[in-house]
Amino acid sequence: GAVVSQHPSWVICKSGTSVKIECRSLDFQATTMFWYRQFPKQSLMLMATSNEGSKATYEQGVEKDKFLINHASLTLSTLTVTSAHPEDSSFYICSASHTEYGYTFGSGTRLTVV
């Protein structure tokens, strides 16, 4: 139980375009989901906490207009990287909290902006 599915697993986009990443809880309802960013050989950095039906809470230094988060249902949260630039290239990972199984992570999305 407590499976989190993340799509796509990798994406390449042109500079200036927008990219949407989906995070779904497959067998449970997730009131809260988390979005992380990870650079090579570094730890996970929390970008924002996504709450169903309300605005996301962004960590200090994360541009909310750049990284749009929508948590429209109890099983889906999306992260849209707007007007992407090469410096946005990174590994993005979502996570959801389950009352019994704790925090479960998606498999991650490798974003490359060219």
Next chain:
Amino acid sequence: QQQVKQSPQSLIVQKGGIPIINCAYENTAFDYFPWYQQFPGKGPALLIAIRPDVSEKKEGRFTISFNKSAKQFSLHIMDSQPGDSATYFCAPTIYNDYKLSFGAGTTVTVRA
């Protein structure tokens, strides 16, 4: 101020050895102490976790030791195998109510 300090940064052991990874935290409100395992190109996966009411927990070859007074917990991998080669993160938190505070990570390499 860094809330979580994980050490060492990397570790190389021979097959059958016992890599030990340590995690020190500052927030005394933390009540959930997990270790995550991450393989390249994948998201982290929960390996083992402990609550503060016990000092040790074993699951298969993985053991957590917890020292509440010292605000530290560690991961021991018994009889390590090459398949255990991965990056390990501690991420203490307030259970199901708060964001995870990830350590810097430890890259473990188990040589055959």
